Amino acid sequence: MNHEAPMWNDAFGISWLDFNLSNVLMMFVASLIVFILGVTATRNMKRFPTGFQNFMEWLIDFIKGIIGSNMDWRTGRLFLPLGLTLFAYIFVANMLGVVTNGVVGHELWWKSPTADPGITLTLATLVVVLSHYYGVKLKGGKEYSKGFIRPLPFLLPFKIIEEFSNTLTLGLRLYGNIYAGEILLSLLVTMAAGGVGGFLGASLPMIAWMGFSTFIGFIQAFIFVMLTMVYMSHKVSDDH
Amino acid sequence: MQGFTESLVLGAGGLNIGDMIIQLVFFLILLALLGKFAWGPLMNMMKEREDYVANEINTAEKSREEAQRMQREASEELKKTRQDAQKIIEDARKTAGQQERDIIESARAESERMKESARQEIEQEKEKAVQVLKDQVASMSVMIASKVIEKELSEKDQEKLIHQYIDEAGEER
Numbered sequence: 001m002n003h004e005a006p007m008w009n010d011a012f013g014i015s016w017l018d019f020n021l022s023n024v025l026m027m028f029v030a031s032l033i034v035f036i037l038g039v040t041a042t043r044n045m046k047r048f049p050t051g052f053q054n055f056m057e058w059l060i061d062f063i064k065g066i067i068g069s070n071m072d073w074r075t076g077r078l079f080l081p082l083g084l085t086l087f088a089y090i091f092v093a094n095m096l097g098v099v100t101n102g103v104v105g106h107e108l109w110w111k112s113p114t115a116d117p118g119i120t121l122t123l124a125t126l127v128v129v130l131s132h133y134y135g136v137k138l139k140g141g142k143e144y145s146k147g148f149i150r151p152l153p154f155l156l157p158f159k160i161i162e163e164f165s166n167t168l169t170l171g172l173r174l175y176g177n178i179y180a181g182e183i184l185l186s187l188l189v190t191m192a193a194g195g196v197g198g199f200l201g202a203s204l205p206m207i208a209w210m211g212f213s214t215f216i217g218f219i220q221a222f223i224f225v226m227l228t229m230v231y232m233s234h235k236v237s238d239d240h
Numbered sequence: 241m242q243g244f245t246e247s248l249v250l251g252a253g254g255l256n257i258g259d260m261i262i263q264l265v266f267f268l269i270l271l272a273l274l275g276k277f278a279w280g281p282l283m284n285m286m287k288e289r290e291d292y293v294a295n296e297i298n299t300a301e302k303s304r305e306e307a308q309r310m311q312r313e314a315s316e317e318l319k320k321t322r323q324d325a326q327k328i329i330e331d332a333r334k335t336a337g338q339q340e341r342d343i344i345e346s347a348r349a350e351s352e353r354m355k356e357s358a359r360q361e362i363e364q365e366k367e368k369a370v371q372v373l374k375d376q377v378a379s380m381s382v383m384i385a386s387k388v389i390e391k392e393l394s395e396k397d398q399e400k401l402i403h404q405y406i407d408e409a410g411e412e413r
Binding site for chain 1: 255256257258259260262263264266267269270271273274275277278279280281282283285286288289292
């Protein structure tokens with residue numbers, strides 16, 4: 001449990017620039033896996049889909065459903081690649097920590113990148129910033145600004161606070177779920193490694209918890225994409 | 241900085257600016273690459289399939305209409321043919337009836353004619369026979385009379401008398 005992160009503090013002599021190398025590694029691994037999956041799934045595409053292509057098309061329909069439940073498909077189609085990539089990346093990232101946790105020496109190298117608040121908050125910030133960007137782009141600066149004083153002008157401060165709280169909750173929700181899952185898993189691993197009795201006692205709950213973590217990983221990826229689309233629709237739809 | 245964030249709930253690794261930058265860069269790169277290599281082709285394929293299906297439905301609709309039209313034409317054709325056949329049979333029946341009547345008529349006429357000619361022949365024969373009989377009776381009478389009243393009458397008186405009798409006999413007939 002008392003593993004340390006492989007930190008690289010004050011990188012390049014810049015005092016505020018710290019790297020957690022395990023995060024960097026895992027982000028790279030997750031991105032690579034998603035990219036390879038995406039590319040292999042879309043090689044040899046046929047008009048009558050088979051196997052993996054079927055799965056990817058199901059995924060597209062799934063994300064389409066999420067977007068469609070929040071906004072008009074005419075504007076929503078713009079966000080399909082974003083939703084797909086977010087979902088695939090977050091799901092794969094969540095799964096990485098469920099399947100294995102790798103420790104080298106005292107340093108925790110292999111884990112979910114999404115079990116780090118900085119990373120989830122980065123994604124959340126990206127989403128919220130994108131929602132503002134598309135709000136200005138699709139509705140124009142005037143309409144976008146008016147959105148802050150609707151339905152009543154005195155709501156302006158709350159609207160501004162809402163933007164930040166949205167970002168925080170979106171990021172921390174994902175982080176909290178995944179981090180908690182990993183803590184419990186590592187506790188169980190420590191217990192199982194403690195002795196024969198510990199192994200017997202811990203293996204069954206561990207299997208159950210891994211199954212549950214897989215479920216949570218899926219649900220959190222779904223929720224993240226869902227909320228992304230909700231925030232987007234707040235900014236780009238006319239009826240809000 | 242590190243110590244401070246770690247003391248907060250955020251725990252684990254704290255907020256590392258480097259991680260954030262790298263996450264942002266990785267994610268944007270991933271978004272661009274997947275959009276180009278995975279989602280783009282996949283969505284194009286799905287679009288193409290939608291078009292294909294719509295096209296096929298249109299074609300099916302068209303060929304169904306075509307088939308219906310052809311069926312209608314065929315049934316009309318069949319109806320016409322049936323009417324024609326009916327007419328031909330009717331005509332044949334009419335012609336046959338006409339011929340039958342003609343044949344009967346001509347047969348009747350023929351038989352009438354034959355009967356007529358037979359009657360005429362019979363008449364002629366009868367007349368001829370009567371003539372022959374007359375002549376014979378005359379000569380026989382002459383013979384009988386000559387035998388009966390030989391010598392009492394002259395040849396001339398005799399002749400006169402005979403013809404008188406014969407004429408009377410012819411009138412009584």
